[in-house]
Amino acid sequence: MTEQTDWPENVTARYLTVGGATVDLTHRLTVHTPPAPLATLASCTGCPTAEEFSHYRLIRGMTTQREEHEPAAADAKARAWAQSHAETCRAIPKPPVTPQQ
Numbered sequence: 720m721t722e723q724t725d726w727p728e729n730v731t732a733r734y735l736t737v738g739g740a741t742v743d744l745t746h747r748l749t750v751h752t753p754p755a756p757l758a759t760l761a762s763c764t765g766c767p768t769a770e771e772f773s774h775y776r777l778i779r780g781m782t783t784q785r786e787e788h789e790p791a792a793a794d795a796k797a798r799a800w801a802q803s804h805a806e807t808c809r810a811i812p813k814p815p816v817t818p819q820q
C-alpha cells in the first residue's frame with residue numbers, strides 16, 4: 720500500500736481508472752479566513768474531465784428561495800461520478816516531464 724503516500728494532502732478520495740490514471744476528489748475552498756469548503760471537485764488526472772458539486776443547494780419556494788448546506792450530499796454525488804468516470808476512462812496519465820541534461 721505504498722501508493723497512498725503519494726496522495727496530495729488535499730485529496731479526500733481517489734479512484735483508479737481503467738486507463739491507470741486517477742480521479743481525485745478535493746474540496747474547493749472559499750476565500751474567507753478560515754476558508755470553508757464550498758464544493759467537492761472531482762477531476763481526472765488522465766483526461767481534462769472534471770466535475771464540481773456544490774455544497775449548497777438552492778431551495779425555491781413560492782415567493783422565497785434559500786440555500787441549504789449539504790456537503791455530505793455533494794460528496795456522495797462526487798463519489799458516484801468519480802466511480803463511474805473511473806470505470807469508463809481509458810486515458811493514460813501523462814508521464815512527468817523529466818528535465819533533459
Ligand SMILES: [Zn+2]
Pocket residue numbers: 736763764765766767768804808809810
Ligand atoms: Zn478521465
